[in-house]
Amino acid sequence: MDALQPISVAGIRGAGHRYPVVVGSGLTQQFGEHVRQFLSGKTCAIVTDSNVARVFAGRVRRSLTSAGFKPTLITIPAGEKSKTLKQAGAICEQMITAGLDRRSFVVGLGGGVIGDISGFVAAIYHRGIPHVQIPTTLLAMVDSSIGGKNGVNTDHGKNLLGTIHHPILVMDDINVLKTLPGREFNQGFAEVIKHAIIADARMFDMLQTWKASETHALQSLVRRNVELKFKIVGKDERDQTGERALLNFGHTVGHAIERAGDYRKFLHGEALSLGIVAACAISTKRAGLPPRQRDAIVSLLQRFELPTCLSKNFPRNKIISAVKFDKKFERGKIRFVVTPGIGSAYLSHEVTMGDIREAVAAL
Numbered sequence: 001m002d003a004l005q006p007i008s009v010a011g012i013r014g015a016g017h018r019y020p021v022v023v024g025s026g027l028t029q030q031f032g033e034h035v036r037q038f039l040s041g042k043t044c045a046i047v048t049d050s051n052v053a054r055v056f057a058g059r060v061r062r063s064l065t066s067a068g069f070k071p072t073l074i075t076i077p078a079g080e081k082s083k084t085l086k087q088a089g090a091i092c093e094q095m096i097t098a099g100l101d102r103r104s105f106v107v108g109l110g111g112g113v114i115g116d117i118s119g120f121v122a123a124i125y126h127r128g129i130p131h132v133q134i135p136t137t138l139l140a141m142v143d144s145s146i147g148g149k150n151g152v153n154t155d156h157g158k159n160l161l162g163t164i165h166h167p168i169l170v171m172d173d174i175n176v177l178k179t180l181p182g183r184e185f186n187q188g189f190a191e192v193i194k195h196a197i198i199a200d201a202r203m204f205d206m207l208q209t210w211k212a213s214e215t216h217a218l219q220s221l222v223r224r225n226v227e228l229k230f231k232i233v234g235k236d237e238r239d240q241t242g243e244r245a246l247l248n249f250g251h252t253v254g255h256a257i258e259r260a261g262d263y264r265k266f267l268h269g270e271a272l273s274l275g276i277v278a279a280c281a282i283s284t285k286r287a288g289l290p291p292r293q294r295d296a297i298v299s300l301l302q303r304f305e306l307p308t309c310l311s312k313n314f315p316r317n318k319i320i321s322a323v324k325f326d327k328k329f330e331r332g333k334i335r336f337v338v339t340p341g342i343g344s345a346y347l348s349h350e351v352t353m354g355d356i357r358e359a360v361a362a363l
Contacts, residue, residue: 023223028134034171042068044071045107048073050076052109072098100125108134110135111139112268115140133170134171139187141226150162196343203228245335252337253278253360260321283339286350288340
């Protein structure tokens, strides 16, 4: 185990929810001990996917068993295609068969898809049982595991069914990131760069030369992003004022690209990268983003080997069709997150479908 001491980041201050995010190395082996500090129930479900299960499910199950818990392992096919209401129902049926009750809890062991569907299951099972997360991707550590949002997809779009159900504990074991393929690791930087664009110009500058050569550097980066997201979510936990919507910078077009590619062509972070490029084009037109800053954002995405343009034959018409189901739209009116300059963002009502079509066409 790494000699670095774990860091515990507090939860959402002022929003009625406080839970620790423990960031460190070798934490999966200690998982059961940490959970025992928060939960007294005996039974739990470990929800994971077919890729993660092979590598981490055994050690997490052993750790829980050693701490006196009785875990049931539930494995679903890897990928966004599993994030459906039907799959969530199947998980619940397995939990019922295993005898889990209202004092049980759910462990989400995996990336963003697993965090979303396990959180959704925890929110609806017996009208809500505790949820614990062990994110296994950089993207999940810095973004999707924080803030309580969960959900499943429908034929019309991404995350159209879901709840806000905060976890009681998040365990970010930096060591698990060493097992990720380069493409999977790099997609997490789309969310990191997004955070820098909307709220942290200093981090944007730091990323120009940042290298993940040391565990300490990665641990510090994860912690910084967790703190930043907690700060934003704490101002608008229920997504009512528009403050939390800033975290969706790049996601309007990004989610639409994911759907247009049938959730197979691009990973979420890759689609987000393309969505950020489109959002920057719109921001230059509607919010006064300086072209040199737009170019700097594109260059930084490219530094982490993220896509910044689409192939000529990609079905752009499908992107435009999918954009209309964006959750930020209200009563048919477009609400679009723009940035006037690196380090800030706001929710605009002035963006038109014509602006979006133009930005997508330019990708």
